[in-house]
Amino acid sequence: MVSVYRIFKNQNVRRTVILLGATGCSMVALVCINYFLTKIFTPLQFGNYSFLINLFVLSQLVFNFGFFQSAGRIIAIKNDPKEYRKYYGAGFIIVLLIYIVMFVCLSLYAFFSNNVVSRGLTIPLMCMLPLGWVYLLINFYEQILQGAGQINLLARMRLVPYIVYLIILGAIFLFNRNGIGFNVICVLYLASFAVTHLYIFFKLKPDFSGVKEQLSEIWTANKQYGFHIYIGALFAVGASNLMGVLISYFESDNTPVGLYNMALQISAPLSLIPNIVATVMFKQFANSSKIAKNVVLSMLGISACAFVFISVIAGPFVRIVYGEDYLGAIPLVKYLSIGAVLYGIADFYNRFLLSKGQGKQLRNASFCVGSCLLISGVLLTKYFGVSGAACARIISGTVYVLVIWFYYMRIVSDNKGKAL
Numbered sequence: 001m002v003s004v005y006r007i008f009k010n011q012n013v014r015r016t017v018i019l020l021g022a023t024g025c026s027m028v029a030l031v032c033i034n035y036f037l038t039k040i041f042t043p044l045q046f047g048n049y050s051f052l053i054n055l056f057v058l059s060q061l062v063f064n065f066g067f068f069q070s071a072g073r074i075i076a077i078k079n080d081p082k083e084y085r086k087y088y089g090a091g092f093i094i095v096l097l098i099y100i101v102m103f104v105c106l107s108l109y110a111f112f113s114n115n116v117v118s119r120g121l122t123i124p125l126m127c128m129l130p131l132g133w134v135y136l137l138i139n140f141y142e143q144i145l146q147g148a149g150q151i152n153l154l155a156r157m158r159l160v161p162y163i164v165y166l167i168i169l170g171a172i173f174l175f176n177r178n179g180i181g182f183n184v185i186c187v188l189y190l191a192s193f194a195v196t197h198l199y200i201f202f203k204l205k206p207d208f209s210g211v212k213e214q215l216s217e218i219w220t221a222n223k224q225y226g227f228h229i230y231i232g233a234l235f236a237v238g239a240s241n242l243m244g245v246l247i248s249y250f251e252s253d254n255t256p257v258g259l260y261n262m263a264l265q266i267s268a269p270l271s272l273i274p275n276i277v278a279t280v281m282f283k284q285f286a287n288s289s290k291i292a293k294n295v296v297l298s299m300l301g302i303s304a305c306a307f308v309f310i311s312v313i314a315g316p317f318v319r320i321v322y323g324e325d326y327l328g329a330i331p332l333v334k335y336l337s338i339g340a341v342l343y344g345i346a347d348f349y350n351r352f353l354l355s356k357g358q359g360k361q362l363r364n365a366s367f368c369v370g371s372c373l374l375i376s377g378v379l380l381t382k383y384f385g386v387s388g389a390a391c392a393r394i395i396s397g398t399v400y401v402l403v404i405w406f407y408y409m410r411i412v413s414d415n416k417g418k419a420l
Helices: 002-009 011-040 043-062 067-077 081-112 122-131 133-148 151-175 182-204 212-250 255-267 269-285 293-321 329-355 359-384 386-419
Strands: none
Touching (some): 011 255, 043 133, 043 182, 067 081, 081 122, 122 182, 133 182, 133 269, 151 269, 212 359, 255 293, 269 329, 293 329, 359 386
């Protein structure tokens, strides 16, 4: 008991457990959400819903331009919490300006994309757009809260929206399953995030007065490394988020998109676990010459156990929870789980490089990974459908690990040389 107490007395361990617990609970909530959605929607509607969410996930990446990463790192290297509020204020101004650009672009896409218009998704997309800013804030909060070490608030941001949405869907399922339309359910999803984001906004108490200096500092930092990270992420993460759109393009309807997203969500904890450890350690990474061996071993051990667990329960889980209409997700889980482990390990080291402001190195790594995923994704999806898209994650994940490890070892070697 004493040893356990001492372990949890460590702030980093305690924060890791909090964030891991919140993320794990959000995954459970997401499973329950999907359960209700698969009972309320037909498989085709579930696929259309997944496609629309994919658009917003992709948009938060395309339209952040690296400013959120720049703000997060600036906050991470500051030691005066009183200064944070100015950077929060500057960041929210940037979010507002970016949202205007995003709104215009997605509106044009809603009316002029044949993939949207021909499948009757123009009106649902336009209904969701007024709340589309919530996805920009997800990205923004992830960066600034980890930079400020606000792990408790970050944990709430990851968990509460799913709990709110789950309660809403549960009520709809029990009392008015056939009376609520597709468009309303899509809007309620974003509204659940909006409520939580506004709560965090007031908790942060951003200071908007005289933020010209902070805006200038973020702009300068963005030119130095933030924009490089953004360009790289367009290739790596952007290509990953694009897979749902690619599947929609090559398949006859959006049903396989729903199966892919379902399998992706089941395998998601495998990539999130290393990410959580790195998020908690981010501020410490910024002031360390390398990652401690015990941290690496802990991350690998937890990831290995999680991989075995998901591999065993995936099949029975899909059959029992989602039913016969979604059995096509089971083989996809196997491929995506391997890819998730590889991406998670690489993301862990990626965070260390990010804490060091290694924007160009991360950009180059993302070029390699994104190009690999895009090429393999297009070819394999075209000829093998959704299964090919899942296999493409394994190929790109392997490349990701090799490239990011190369850059990490180069930094460790350089630090050793400076120490001598």
